[in-house]
Amino acid sequence: MSIPEPAGALASNEDAGDLVGYRGHDVERYVPEPAKNPQRTPFERDRARVLHSSGLRRLGAKTQVLGPSSDDFVRTRLTHSLEVAQVGRAIGQALGCDPDVVDTACLAHDLGHPPYGHNGEKALDVVAASIGGFEGNAQTMRLVTRLEPKSLDAQGRSVGLNLTRASLDAIAKYPWPRGGGPGGPEGVSARKYGCYDDDMPVFTWMRQGAPAHRRCLEAQVMDLSDDVGYSVHDVEDAIALGRMDPGAVTAEAEAQAVITATRDWYGPAASADRLAAAWERLTGTGLWLRSYTGSPRDAAALKNLTSQLIGRFVSAVAVATRQAFGDGPLSRYDADLxxxxxxxxxxxxxxxxxxxxxxxxREHEPVYLRQRTELFDLADALIESGDRHLEPVFAHAWREADDDAGRLRAVVDQIASLTDTSARQWHARLCGMLSEL
Structure with a gap:
């Protein structure tokens, strides 16, 4: 069952007030709400709603690159999201974006990721193939506009966190439905999209007045902050855990291996020569570590390297954007990053x-196959058992569904909400086997 268009006027009782660069249109909510604490802006309320959401808490036990149980040091989706929010806030403030809009988008950007990270995302996309697939960004939009219990419409249906239009739009990394973006059904939007067909009413409302396929500036800041966060921090984790020797990567053979891996994984758009020059700039800096033993001195040097790299990227982007668009406050569709x-x-x-x-x-480790098999087994068990084992919010969705497609989506929503730990526990309980992960 899809979310209907809101009844009555769309205008919120809140107003943009002193929010520089934002209008009443930007602070509207899908379901109007009365103005509350005048000491807080609508965007501060949005940030608080995401910060206190159960979806954000669950990220603490969801895989980033290495699983949360692999080492106490490694980052989870939650710690990654907090770090991304800090990077985004710095960029947003330098440009004049409302920092709470950027913060909200950064905190929320991974809410839709299922257990086992991208491995789990691939598995659920197979499970949901007959109902339009599964995509982490689309699941994030579904969670904040529907699944996270906070606000109801006049008919008593959940509208999720009921965020403002500006905050929702900032979360939309891919502002189109499946196949409805650049390249059409055969292009990138067949794989990367921000909305399921079932959730189009609220998505359409959110995009009112927005240029087709164009991300708002705050969404661009969130996306870059995500890239900065995991590019720097994943390398930090790799060095700290002994998977990457910072002294060895300056050798020609290892440098070439990094460049080959980059182009194999992310495509050949960036030339080998450009990547080689970039790698030489990074590893040639006086801050780059020549060895890492885990000593306090090395640990401090590694942390200083990550800080300097983040500062390097944030500063370069802020300066270039200001040079292109001037010194005034920039927000929404005033500029592009x-x-x-x-x-x-x-x-x-x-x-x-x-x-x-x-x-x-890790792609070739047996654990990856076991994780996917686990989610396939769990989906089969939940589909066969009806609403009996689903959590109340998903059991309600199952009972309210008009057809098998709606019931399957309820099962997919349930599995996507699980953490790595709870997915293993559910599998052991419902499928009668313990997963050796």
Missing amino acids: VVPQDTADEILVLKGAAVRYVMAP
Whole structure:
């Protein structure tokens, strides 16, 4: 059952007030709400709703690159999201975006990711193939507009967190439905999209007045902050856990291996020469570690390296965007983020280093196959058992569904909400076997 268009006027009782660069249109909510605490802006309320959501808490036990149980040091989706929010806030403030809109988008950007990270996303896309597939970004939009219990419409149906239009739009990394973006059904939007067909009414409302296929500035800041966060921090994790020797990667053979991994994983758009130059710039800096033993001195040097890299990227983007669009406050569709080519290449090759030393080796580990099999088994068990084992919110969706497609979507929503730990527990309980992960 899809969310209907809201009844009555769309205008919220809140107003933009002193929010520089934002209008009443931007602070409207799908279901109007009375103005509340005048000491808080609508965007501060949005951030608080995401911060207190159960979806955000669950990210603490969801895979980032390495599973949460692999080591106490490694990042989870939650710690990654907090770090992305800090990077995004710095960029947003430099440009004049409302920091709470950017913060909300960064905190929310991974809410829709299922257990086992991208491995789980691939499995659920297979499970949901007959109902339009599964995509983490579309699931995020579904969660904040529907699944996260906070607000109801006049008919008593959940509208999720009922965020403002500006905050919702900032979350939309891919502002189109499946197959409805650049390249059409055969292009990138067949794989990367921000909305399921079932959730189009609220998505259409959110995009009122927005240029087709164009992301707002705050969404662009969120996306770049995500790239900066995991490019730098995944390399930090790889070095700290001994998977990457920072001294060895300056050798020609290892440098070439990083460049090859980058182009194999992310495509050949960036030339090998550009990536080689970027890698040389990064590893040639005086801040780059020549060895890592885990000593306090090395740990401090590694942390300083990550801080300097983040500062390097944030500063380059802020300066380039200001040069292109001037000194005034920039928000929504006033500007587009300008990422210098050298900066884009450096971020990409760092992502490639994480592929080389962490992600690619794991693709061939038996654990990956076991994780996917586990989710397939769990989906079968839940489909066969009806609403008996579903949590109340998903059991309600199952009972309210008009057809098998709606019931399958309720099962997929349930599995996507699970953490790595609870997915293993559910599998052991419902499928009668313990997963050796």
